[in-house]
Amino acid sequence: xxxxxxxxxxxxxxxxxxxxxxxxxxxxxxxxxxxxxxxxxxxxxxxxxxxxxxxxxxxxxxxxxxxxxxxxxxxxxxxxxxxxxxxxxxxxxxxxxxxxxxxxxxxxxxxxxxxxxxxxxxxxxxxxxxxxxxxxxxxxxxxxxxxxxxxxxxxxxxxxxxxxxxxxxxxxxxxxxxxxxxxxxxxxxxxxxxxxxxxxxxxxxxxxxxxxxxxxxxxxxxxxxxxxxxxxxxxxxxxxxxxxxxxxxxxxxxxxxxxxxxxxxxxxxxxxxxxxxxxxxxxxxx
Amino acid sequence: xxxxxxxxxxxxxxxxxxxxxxxxxxxxxxxxxxxxxxxxxxxxxxxxxxxxxxxxxxxxxxxxxxxxxxxxxxxxxxxxxxxxxxxxxxxxxxxxxxxxxxxxxxxxxxxxxxxxxxxxxxxxxxxxxxxxxxxxxxxxxxxxxxxxxxxxxxxxxxxxxxxxxxxxxxxxxxxxxxxxxxxxxxxxxxxxxxxxxxxxxxxxxxxxxxxxxxxxxxxxxxxxxxxxxxxxxxxxxxxxxxxxxxxxxxxxxxxxxxxxxxxxxxxxxxxxxxxxxxxxxxxxxxxxxxxxxxxxxxxxxxxxxxxxxxxxxxxxxxxxxxxxxxxxxxxxxxxxxxxxxxxxxxxxxxxxxxxxxxxxxxxxxxxxxxxxxxxxxxxxxxxxxxxxxxxxxxxxxxxxxxxxxxxxxxxxxxxxxxxx
Numbered sequence: 184x185x186x187x188x189x190x191x192x193x194x195x196x197x198x199x200x201x202x203x204x205x206x207x208x209x210x211x212x213x214x215x216x217x218x219x220x221x222x223x224x225x226x227x228x229x230x231x232x233x234x235x236x237x238x239x240x241x242x243x244x245x246x247x248x249x250x251x252x253x254x255x256x257x258x259x260x261x262x263x264x265x266x267x268x269x270x271x272x273x274x275x276x277x278x279x280x281x282x283x284x285x286x287x288x289x290x291x292x293x294x295x296x297x298x299x300x301x302x303x304x305x306x307x308x309x310x311x312x313x314x315x316x317x318x319x320x321x322x323x324x325x326x327x328x329x330x331x332x333x334x335x336x337x338x339x340x341x342x343x344x345x346x347x348x349x350x351x352x353x354x355x356x357x358x359x360x361x362x363x364x365x366x367x368x369x370x371x372x373x374x375x376x377x378x379x380x381x382x383x384x385x386x387x388x389x390x391x392x393x394x395x396x397x398x399x400x401x402x403x404x405x406x407x408x409x410x411x412x413x414x415x416x417x418x419x420x421x422x423x424x425x426x427x428x429x430x431x432x433x434x435x436x437x438x439x440x441x442x443x444x445x446x447x448x449x450x451x452x453x454x455x456x457x458x459x460x461x462x463x464x465x466x467x468x469x
Numbered sequence: 470x471x472x473x474x475x476x477x478x479x480x481x482x483x484x485x486x487x488x489x490x491x492x493x494x495x496x497x498x499x500x501x502x503x504x505x506x507x508x509x510x511x512x513x514x515x516x517x518x519x520x521x522x523x524x525x526x527x528x529x530x531x532x533x534x535x536x537x538x539x540x541x542x543x544x545x546x547x548x549x550x551x552x553x554x555x556x557x558x559x560x561x562x563x564x565x566x567x568x569x570x571x572x573x574x575x576x577x578x579x580x581x582x583x584x585x586x587x588x589x590x591x592x593x594x595x596x597x598x599x600x601x602x603x604x605x606x607x608x609x610x611x612x613x614x615x616x617x618x619x620x621x622x623x624x625x626x627x628x629x630x631x632x633x634x635x636x637x638x639x640x641x642x643x644x645x646x647x648x649x650x651x652x653x654x655x656x657x658x659x660x661x662x663x664x665x666x667x668x669x670x671x672x673x674x675x676x677x678x679x680x681x682x683x684x685x686x687x688x689x690x691x692x693x694x695x696x697x698x699x700x701x702x703x704x705x706x707x708x709x710x711x712x713x714x715x716x717x718x719x720x721x722x723x724x725x726x727x728x729x730x731x732x733x734x735x736x737x738x739x740x741x742x743x744x745x746x747x748x749x750x751x752x753x754x755x756x757x758x759x760x761x762x763x764x765x766x767x768x769x770x771x772x773x774x775x776x777x778x779x780x781x782x783x784x785x786x787x788x789x790x791x792x793x794x795x796x797x798x799x800x801x802x803x804x805x806x807x808x809x810x811x812x813x814x815x816x817x818x819x820x821x822x823x824x825x826x827x828x829x830x831x832x833x834x835x836x837x838x839x840x841x842x843x844x845x846x847x848x849x850x851x852x853x854x855x856x857x858x859x860x861x862x863x864x865x866x867x868x869x870x871x872x873x874x875x876x877x878x879x880x881x882x883x884x885x886x887x888x889x
Binding site: 294312317 | 698
């Protein structure tokens with residue numbers, strides 16, 4: 184239970200990280216997150232299976248393609264709506280639905296759409312057999328978090344991200360272009376979303392319906408942890424990850440989703456900005 | 470006489486002579502079409518393949534001249550309507566609105582397949598009664614019969630070619646076989662938390678407990694769940710020798726992955742839709758070796774010992790490519806044929822006359838011999854006398870080997886490699 188709760192938590196963290204990064208910097212709640220996740224998986228599958236490209240190259244191409252789409256979403260649509268939170272949400276949600284339903288109508292239906300595991304087999308951890316793919320997911324989660332930490336603390340662009348996240352107008356006064364940073368944050372958030380898809384989707388099959396589930400999971404994690412807080416996202420991921428496994432083990436597997444979402448409602452009642460959320464402005468949005 | 474005059478004359482003669490032949494070949498059925506309505510969740514794999522099977526049957530019938538109604542030959546026309554009832558979060562009322570829209574806009578003479586989700590079928594039965602719409606449905610809930618028997622006169626327009634109870638019947642016989650062949654007595658049940666699969670899970674639990682099996686656990690997962698490790702751990706710790714999974718969601722592939730990764734020494738025997746089609750082996754590899762899956766109707770898998778099932782399977786493959794779902798296409802295909810037979814016998818499209826003729830159905834189809842009792846098709850173990858399901862086992866190198874019922878079984882059950 185400890186082992187699988189941890190892995191489950193890491194999967195949640197990976198799913199939510201892209202959403203959180205985008206919101207943390209640009210204050211755009213990217214509701215196209217689920218659509219981009221499935222699009223990334225589908226593009227990887229297409230390059231790998233249909234075009235016969237190597238796995239790594241297929242994944243990189245999908246990450247770049249979805250990164251560009253993320254940037255375009257900002258440049259073409261969101262830049263005109265900046266500050267209109269409800270319009271941003273509706274627009275990104277619409278983009279997500281368009282992506283998912285387009286994929287469905289193009290034939291992404293059925294069970295043959297599956298990315299191969301990176302590594303077959305399993306190993307014992309504390310006497311519990313665990314698939315190697317799940318261990319890879321944990322490693323990727325840790326590496327991604329470290330890379331993000333280094334990026335935002337030790338690179339010029341990363342520091343500009345933090346500047347815009349802290350105070351957009353002040354950042355503008357010192358020569359940082361908030362629109363450029365927001366565009367980059369949407370692009371990077373989308374790329375992280377595809378990275379998580381490439382590692383998580385091999386556990387099952389690629390399905391359009393997963394896109395909607397992924398969005399709900401990302402929202403649940405971000406709301407519990409605090410929409411703009413990366414630490415909060417990590418904490419919330421493990422909370423939900425363990426809640427699910429404990430519920431399935433000791434209460435009933437029927438209630439895994441109910442308990443996870445109920446915990447979100449509870450947190451909203453007690454601390455409307457989430458466990459690690461600080462901004463009053465964000466509290467009001469939530 | 471000039472050469473050009475001769476050429477033109479020959480050309481005109483040829484056209485006149487060949488015209489009736491070519492016209493007959495291109496448009497064999499004339500007259501006002503008979504409209505078959507198909508309201509279902511068309512974006513689901515099962516319903517989308519069933520729609521193709523219905524179109525295949527209609528094409529075959531039209532190519533042979535159409536349907537004889539009285540003295541006229543009339544073509545079949547298929548009109549589909551998206552109900553989205555298999556999609557998560559879609560209210561039953563929305564699906565019903567779509568069905569009613571089909572009735573009002575396309576004015577079908579009968580409905581084939583119907584909504585996929587059981588909850589929607591139960592609600593749609595009142596709509597069928599209200600519009601006197603003859604329907605041959607496939608959704609699996611046993612409550613269909615209960616509702617029909619509450620008021621047979623009102624619900625007489627509803628027929629059904631599916632039932633979760635016979636899946637229970639099949640699985641229980643597979644369990645008897647496992648007990649007999651390998652001495653297994655401990656079982657763990659895990660199902661998707663929706664009406665049809667919990668009906669099968671509950672039925673299995675009741676039967677197993679009455680028949681000296683130890684039911685070590687019974688877990689239900691909501692649609693969309695993607696983490697099954699707790700069930701696998703409990704199954705392993707409890708010493709279960711058989712796991713009975715009942716799922717039609719795509720995430721159930723993860724269940725199989727975790728079963729293999731966690732090295733659970735238990736045979737899987739149930740219904741997992743991602744493992745149903747012929748491509749599952751290339752998708753999942755030899756991880757699925759040894760798993761026993763129940764195809765709800767013959768025809769959705771080719772059977773060496775029952776030719777009509779193979780005939781349909783191959784015709785579908787030739788027209789549309791390999792089918793991947795374990796239920797709906799073959800029964801949808803047969804539904805069109807037995808509906809057409811009923812129309813021809815009745816010589817009319819009057820719904821009351823059609824109902825009477827459908828009640829007399831005795832049709833040899835791809836799923837076996839089809840007869841109705843209480844508007845529910847009769848199910849058994851021999852395709853020569855009744856409709857059948859097929860339990861098969863995945864064996865190397867990617868073969869789906871029928872293992873039950875005995876009338877069509879091709880090989881014996883093998884233990885999965887983890888249990889040898």
